[in-house]
Amino acid sequence: MSGSGGSGRRFRTVLRPTVASRGAAPRQGGGRVVPVSSSGRTALVRRLAAIVGFDGAGVASAEPLDDTPVAAWLSLGHAGSMTYLGGGRGDPRRVLAGARSIVCVALAYGRGGASAGAGRPGVLCGTIARYARGLDYHDTLKRKLRALAACLRERFPSARFRAAVDTAPLLEKPLAVRAGLGWVGKHTLLLRPPFGSWLVLGELLTDLDLEPGAPVPEKCGTCTRCLAACPTGALVGPKQLDARRCIAYLTIEHRGVIPRELRPSLGTRIFGCDACQEACPWNRSARSGRDPGWTRSAEAAYPRLEDLAVIDQKGFERRFARTPVARTGRVGLARNACVALGNAGSARSVPALERALGDVDPLVRGHAAWALGRLAERGADGGAGGRILARAMRGERDPEVLEEIRGARAGSAS
Incomplete structure (x- = not known):
């Protein structure tokens, strides 16, 4: 993978301008130009993130988020057994004390492969969701985030950083929206053209003062195709998911008996579900990700x-x-x-x-x-x-x- 093995060393030599640009000054001792303005630092972060291999990067402030929507969702019981998703996820400074900025990144895994109705001729095969057909994206994101942190630490040696993937107590999608990475579609997933919603997200928290992005307009309009496409009716309204009916939840997070009335709707899906994403017009011509770790055999998709x-x-x-x-x-x-x-x-x-x-x-x-x-x-x-x-x-x-x-x-x- 492009961020694996020695990735910090690999990217430390990038961006060596010879002439100071606006908002930047040479580091004491000469050599590399280091931006001194928050906007200059943010521009540098975006450039480094692209070099490391991310398909999108933006900056959000580390100010607390409103977590009442999550609390309301939990109170309805719509999280199923995932009650751990509560508990003060709205304040990023609980993850990194003194954090001022959050670099929100996206890695695209693309459409790669046929729909759930496809498979391998002559084989009784199941379907695995597209994001899960390659190596574990947590490892991939962490490697790339650490590479990005290494690049930034060389330029800002006194700054502190902490990488986070979806196991950290953060509200990832609201942070990504705050950073201007995209908007949350009616299927509850982040949409970022030209990659659609085929994305995994990560964060790099820091005490650096970076210029935050701004939310982008939502562009779903009156479309409700994702809601209609859900096999079990888990999308009970725009941006409203009852996880207890969601095939992804039932086949991954749920540890007990799958309700009998929902079993026929699973079809041959055995890990996750892409039905709502496949129905989304923004995903029809979505660009695939660059990282080769997503590429696996037909057996990995349809075992x-x-x-x-x-x-x-x-x-x-x-x-x-x-x-x-x-x-x-x-x-x-x-x-x-x-x-x-x-x-x-x-x-x-x-x-x-x-x-x-x-x-x-x-x-x-x-x-x-x-x-x-x-x-x-x-x-x-x-x-x-x-x-x-x-x-x-x-x-x-x-x-x-x-x-x-x-x-x-x-x-x-x-």
């Missing part, structure tokens, strides 16, 4: 479902280490793969689902039972689903799995 439904811990770690998919865990991914196999509607999935019925984790067994019942209900189990479920019921002891088996048998018999 074989039978393999994932029965994957063991070692296999999971070997395959998904250093990728975003690691977040969901082996059990979560196997659960998701079982649901996808039930929705795929092929008798070829029966052997894998029968094996998944013997998984050590009851969460996987319960969703495998549901999938077999769904196949049987649609006549796509080759006549074996009912027998497999009956046999599993005799040996099952977990009450929730037994409930899933009973429901699956009842559905297949109707």
